[in-house]
Amino acid sequence: MRKAILSTAEVANLFSVTETTVKRWADEGKLKCQKTPGGHRKFETKGVIEFAEMYGFSPTGTLSLPEGDELSRKMELAVLRRDFNSMAQAFAEKAVSPQQSDVYKFLSYLYQHHVPLTDIYDSVIRPGMQQIGDLWYRGEISVAHEHQAASETVSAIIRLQSELRMGKQTALLALCACPEEEQHDIGLRCVASILGVEGWTVHYLGARTPMDSIGEFCRELKPSMVCLSTTMEENARALVAGIGKLKKALHAKKVRLVLGGRPLMDGGRQTNIRENFFATSAGLLEYVRTEFQKTPKREMQTSML
Numbered sequence: 001m002r003k004a005i006l007s008t009a010e011v012a013n014l015f016s017v018t019e020t021t022v023k024r025w026a027d028e029g030k031l032k033c034q035k036t037p038g039g040h041r042k043f044e045t046k047g048v049i050e051f052a053e054m055y056g057f058s059p060t061g062t063l064s065l066p067e068g069d070e071l072s073r074k075m076e077l078a079v080l081r082r083d084f085n086s087m088a089q090a091f092a093e094k095a096v097s098p099q100q101s102d103v104y105k106f107l108s109y110l111y112q113h114h115v116p117l118t119d120i121y122d123s124v125i126r127p128g129m130q131q132i133g134d135l136w137y138r139g140e141i142s143v144a145h146e147h148q149a150a151s152e153t154v155s156a157i158i159r160l161q162s163e164l165r166m167g168k169q170t171a172l173l174a175l176c177a178c179p180e181e182e183q184h185d186i187g188l189r190c191v192a193s194i195l196g197v198e199g200w201t202v203h204y205l206g207a208r209t210p211m212d213s214i215g216e217f218c219r220e221l222k223p224s225m226v227c228l229s230t231t232m233e234e235n236a237r238a239l240v241a242g243i244g245k246l247k248k249a250l251h252a253k254k255v256r257l258v259l260g261g262r263p264l265m266d267g268g269r270q271t272n273i274r275e276n277f278f279a280t281s282a283g284l285l286e287y288v289r290t291e292f293q294k295t296p297k298r299e300m301q302t303s304m305l
């Protein structure tokens with residue numbers, strides 16, 4: 001196990017300053033350090049976090065993971081280093097742990113320490129859930145563990161929403177659904193969360209929503225955008241095959257259609273998709289910011305999340 005100790009170069013890298021600046025902070029007593037017998041400065045993660053908070057450097061935060069816990073120290077280091085592999089691994093550990101609400105506390109910790117929300121979704125939860133799928137596949141965890149991890153993650157994403165810094169509410173309305181037989185909706189939850197933060201009103205229809213029903217709801221709701229998510233390859237192919245009718249209905253109303261999910265990570269080659277599709281929540285965020293930025297603002301609406 002690697003110790004939670006940083007070198008002068010690592011601290012410099014964290015705060016985007018030179019090593020000379022870090023040494024000066026240490027010599028002035030602002031940043032606690034220890035010297036090795038060879039005269040090298042070594043910095044404990046805890047001291048670096050305290051320094052960052054005291055002087056307003058990122059990362060900052062008020063939530064602490066339990067003191068002394070090995071995984072917590074590993075996490076503090078991973079957050080400081082923006083080491084997403086370790087964060088995903090820790091997420092997977094938390095998600096299969098029997099301690100309820102561990103996942104929420106962990107996601108909240110990341111957010112409070114300025115890990116961008118899109119990174120939490122694309123680079124922590126997504127690979128973390130993939131690891132959980134692999135553990136189950138290798139028989140290292142049971143189906144019950146996998147189900148618990150999925151449901152804890154959904155709860156955590158919903159709970160986290162209430163503490164996110166929300167952008168100005170807009171008049172934009174999105175409809176989010178997993179079409180037909182698609183039962184995997186964690187990715188869709190991430191997408192809905194990002195849109196909520198961007199000030200959209202989100203109508204979350206969730207898993208297994210028939211395409212016809214999505215079309216009908218669109219006529220009633222007149223959204224600006226429909227987001228569909230598929231995870232199973234066969235569902236993605238079925239979606240593409242049956243999307244014509246929905247597209248026609250949406251086109252008539254000038255509603256944007258955006259697709260996303262696991263089968264689209266290869267850029268849609270497997271499914272030969274020709275729609276707007278994104279493999280990540282960051283991709284969607286960039287798209288909505290570019291496409292909808294000129295829409296006039298309206299009064300507050302209550303988000304459905």
Ligand code: B12
Nearest residue numbers: 122129133183184185186187229232233259260261262278
């Ligand atoms: C959790 C999980 C489940 C949970 C789902 C719970 C839930 N509420 O979602 C449960 C236990 C219910 C489940 C069930 C099944 N599962 Co499952 N499951 C998984 C697992 C472990 C994680 C999926 C996940 O949540 N990922 C995390 C999210 C955040 O990632 P994401 O969906 O990719 O979303 C990201 C992006 O894609 C993007 N995005 C997603 N949607 C959208 C939409 C838009 C518009 C945009 C812009 C972006 C976007 O943003 C997100 C953030 O980065 C995967 C393993 C894996 N390798 O992925 C298997 C996996 C997906 N499941 C699989 C299977 C086979 C099944 C079952 C058939 C198993 C069974 N025998 O019963 C069933 C049936 C499901 C069905 N009919 O749909 C296979 C699918 C293989 C395939 N054919 O494609 C996988 C890959 C496991 C495996 N290796 O075999 N599963």
